[in-house]
Amino acid sequence: MTATAEARARASSAPAEPTLRVENLRVAVDGREILHGVDFTINKGEVHAILGPNGSGKSTLAYALMGSPRYEVTDGAVTFKGEDLLAMATDERARAGLFLAFQYPTSIPGVQMGNFLRLAVKSRFGDQAVAGFRKELDEKLRVLKMDRSYMTRYLNEGFSGGEKKKAEILQMAMLRPEVAIMDETDSGLDVDAFHVVADGVNAMRGPDLGIVVITHYNRMLEYIKPDFVHVLIGGKIVKDGGAELAQEVDRHGYQPILEELRAKGVEIELPEEAGATYGGREETEERRDPFRSHGRTAI
Numbered sequence: 001m002t003a004t005a006e007a008r009a010r011a012s013s014a015p016a017e018p019t020l021r022v023e024n025l026r027v028a029v030d031g032r033e034i035l036h037g038v039d040f041t042i043n044k045g046e047v048h049a050i051l052g053p054n055g056s057g058k059s060t061l062a063y064a065l066m067g068s069p070r071y072e073v074t075d076g077a078v079t080f081k082g083e084d085l086l087a088m089a090t091d092e093r094a095r096a097g098l099f100l101a102f103q104y105p106t107s108i109p110g111v112q113m114g115n116f117l118r119l120a121v122k123s124r125f126g127d128q129a130v131a132g133f134r135k136e137l138d139e140k141l142r143v144l145k146m147d148r149s150y151m152t153r154y155l156n157e158g159f160s161g162g163e164k165k166k167a168e169i170l171q172m173a174m175l176r177p178e179v180a181i182m183d184e185t186d187s188g189l190d191v192d193a194f195h196v197v198a199d200g201v202n203a204m205r206g207p208d209l210g211i212v213v214i215t216h217y218n219r220m221l222e223y224i225k226p227d228f229v230h231v232l233i234g235g236k237i238v239k240d241g242g243a244e245l246a247q248e249v250d251r252h253g254y255q256p257i258l259e260e261l262r263a264k265g266v267e268i269e270l271p272e273e274a275g276a277t278y279g280g281r282e283e284t285e286e287r288r289d290p291f292r293s294h295g296r297t298a299i
């Protein structure tokens with residue numbers, strides 16, 4: 001039994017068919033295999049965190065699940081609410097209740113934020129949802145401390161990094177997904193925006209939503225306490241655990257995990273990029289978490 005399965009067995013009466021089931025997922029980009037067989041399940045109501053060094057394939061996993069055309073699924077299976085997710089087009093996946101908050105949200109010049117949200121809500125919930133749209137939007141803007149003027153601005157155009165991340169959370173709040181994957185939604189936020197995002201996520205947390213948080217910062221995980229933590233290195237999930245695994249990685253980095261794997265004779269393909277570090281907090285603190293070392297700047 002995997003650590004996740006064991007924790008689940010202890011914690012709850014999880015349904016037999018998980019909301020999202022990823023089995024032996026292999027994904028290639030431009031003909032190069034990045035994910036080498038990822039297994040992963042998530043149920044509504046659970047919060048999962050995926051940690052891993054730069055270039056390990058975290059965003060690749062998120063994009064592949066969303067159906068981004070550059071990410072070619074070469075093997076494996078994914079079901080969402082029992083349906084074959086890989087057979088669905090990207091918009092069908094979104095309509096079915098899968099949501100991805102991007103690491104680098106793109107701008108769409110000419111499309112006003114408010115119109116975009118209205119269309120997205122209509123597409124997901126049908127024409128009748130438009131009636132309550134305005135009221136719900138005002139409520140979410142208030143919670144996220146976002147000004148109404150955002151709604152007439154073009155989607156993400158000229159938004160600051162933090163504003164883009166808040167806009168992603170706003171979309172998530174309005175679309176009420178069943179599984180949301182948040183790819184580094186916490187990076188580049190100032191302290192106030194960080195709290196707004198973390199509080200926003202905590203407010204959305206509940207039995208109807210499964211959340212996958214991809215992050216480099218344990219700080220986020222101290223706020224959004226994950227039920228399950230997965231470490232992705234070299235295109236494979238190499239370790240599963242509970243919240244304590246995130247603390248372990250925060251303290252000691254990925255090196256001990258790599259050593260553990262090597263001792264077991266497991267081969268791991270590490271990204272070749274220069275500067276990839278697998279050390280502990282002592283070594284990488286300044287680079288990874290300026291919040292700790294520079295006081296109240298960014299996290």
Ligand SMILES: Nc1ncnc2c1ncn2[C@@H]1O[C@H](COP(=O)(O)OP(=O)(O)OP(=O)(O)O)[C@@H](O)[C@H]1O
Pocket residue numbers: 029030034052053054055056057058059060061070103271
């Ligand atoms: N669209 C793409 N074009 C070319 N290479 C890509 C693309 N997407 C991913 N890759 C490659 O796949 C590998 C994994 O990248 P990915 O973005 O998934 O890593 P990550 O774990 O999200 O890293 P980070 O923590 O830096 O965000 C990298 O070697 C990257 O260069």
Ligand SMILES: [Mg+2]
Pocket residue numbers: 058059060103183
């Ligand atoms: Mg990434």
